[in-house]
Amino acid sequence: MLLRSPLHDRHEALGAKFAEFGGWEMPLEYSGGGVLKEHTAVRTGAGVFDVSHLGKAGVVGPGAAAFVNECLTNDLGRIAPGKAQYTLCCDESGGVVDDMIAYLFSDDDVFLIPNAANTADVVDRLAAAAPSGVTVSNLHTKYAILAVQGPSSGEAVRALGFPTEHDYMSFSADEKAVVCRTGYTGEVGYELVLPWDQAGPVWDALVGNGVRPCGLGARDTLRTEMGYPLHGQELSLEISPVQARSGWAVGWSKPAFWGREALLKEKVEGPRRTLRGLELTGRGVPRGHMTVYAGGTAVGETTSGTFSPTKKVGIALALIDTAAGLADGDTVEIDIRGRRAEAVLTKPPFVQTTVR
Numbered sequence: 001m002l003l004r005s006p007l008h009d010r011h012e013a014l015g016a017k018f019a020e021f022g023g024w025e026m027p028l029e030y031s032g033g034g035v036l037k038e039h040t041a042v043r044t045g046a047g048v049f050d051v052s053h054l055g056k057a058g059v060v061g062p063g064a065a066a067f068v069n070e071c072l073t074n075d076l077g078r079i080a081p082g083k084a085q086y087t088l089c090c091d092e093s094g095g096v097v098d099d100m101i102a103y104l105f106s107d108d109d110v111f112l113i114p115n116a117a118n119t120a121d122v123v124d125r126l127a128a129a130a131p132s133g134v135t136v137s138n139l140h141t142k143y144a145i146l147a148v149q150g151p152s153s154g155e156a157v158r159a160l161g162f163p164t165e166h167d168y169m170s171f172s173a174d175e176k177a178v179v180c181r182t183g184y185t186g187e188v189g190y191e192l193v194l195p196w197d198q199a200g201p202v203w204d205a206l207v208g209n210g211v212r213p214c215g216l217g218a219r220d221t222l223r224t225e226m227g228y229p230l231h232g233q234e235l236s237l238e239i240s241p242v243q244a245r246s247g248w249a250v251g252w253s254k255p256a257f258w259g260r261e262a263l264l265k266e267k268v269e270g271p272r273r274t275l276r277g278l279e280l281t282g283r284g285v286p287r288g289h290m291t292v293y294a295g296g297t298a299v300g301e302t303t304s305g306t307f308s309p310t311k312k313v314g315i316a317l318a319l320i321d322t323a324a325g326l327a328d329g330d331t332v333e334i335d336i337r338g339r340r341a342e343a344v345l346t347k348p349p350f351v352q353t354t355v356r
Contacts, residue, residue: 005052022116024053027215038218039309046150047214048206055119057112061134075251090259095237144199149189168356186226186353227348233303243271273319277348280314284341293333299324310351
């Protein structure tokens with residue numbers, strides 16, 4: 001049976017169309033506009049996403065932060081308490097078990113937000129490696145998460161009495177909520193981590209103040225326009241951070257983290273394929289797992305694809321063979337259901353936004 005967020009009844013009342021995602025039944029889009037209007041609301045005003053399906057895990061005990069730092073790729077030593085950091089959990093081959101946000105509360109308290117389907121795996125791996133005194137807890141259904149995103153998000157969050165004077169990737173916390181200045185849309189945004197049973201009134205207040213409810217459909221078009229990776233598509237056990245151009249989230253100078261030796265070797269030797277952006281020059285909507293050609297030769301495969309509501313054109317992310325020697329600005333073709341569609345290699349983001 002699929003899991004449901006604490007706001008499921010509210011989504012039904014708003015005419016949501018639901019879809020399975022990571023073992024959860026989550027809103028894909030809402031009646032009264034659908035993906036296009038939801039996407040536009042985030043780019044021009046404010047939208048709210050129920051992302052309670054995302055995992056939550058606590059790592060607590062003496063030296064918890066140092067322990068996490070020996071496991072995950074990014075360097076927690078670069079940030080201070082009250083800051084959040086994007087990081088990766090890799091296996092020894094350098095494949096990505098999951099990507100996540102780490103909230104550093106103190107040297108002895110780290111809160112993690114992994115992806116829904118991978119939470120148990122991440123928790124199990126950390127728990128198995130944890131030293132005596134450090135506890136790793138799966139808090140998946142203890143907390144709900146609302147993502148308020150868009151140029152007007154600060155005003156919307158502030159109207160509820162939450163603090164908003166955050167630097168990018170920093171957070172405040174009290175008994176009511178953890179409020180972090182981050183998101184997955186490329187816009188100014190805030191993610192509110194709330195007690196599971198307290199999410200309803202906050203959702204009601206946001207929607208009542210004119211913030212548009214948004215589903216996972218708009219979340220995907222927004223993140224694709226930014227070139228943000230989605231685990232299972234741009235990152236996986238078969239797609240390393242080096243291939244996905246996520247090496248910036250690796251603390252290369254750290255003495256230890258899972259997958260370090262394999263990733264250092266791949267970095268030095270160079271990846272056999274790299275993640276690139278593709279923008280169609282004509283009509284067509286690319287999707288994932290479509291073959292990319294250059295001069296009649298297959299040179300890669302799309303990982304994600306969509307119609308960009310902002311640019312009004314098809315866009316895609318693709319893993320392209322390094323040996324093909326292609327550069328940004330070069331023209332390729334995508335096989336879209338038997339028809340070759342011309343596209344230009346480009347470096348994401350596809351649109352300019354002001355996330356910071």
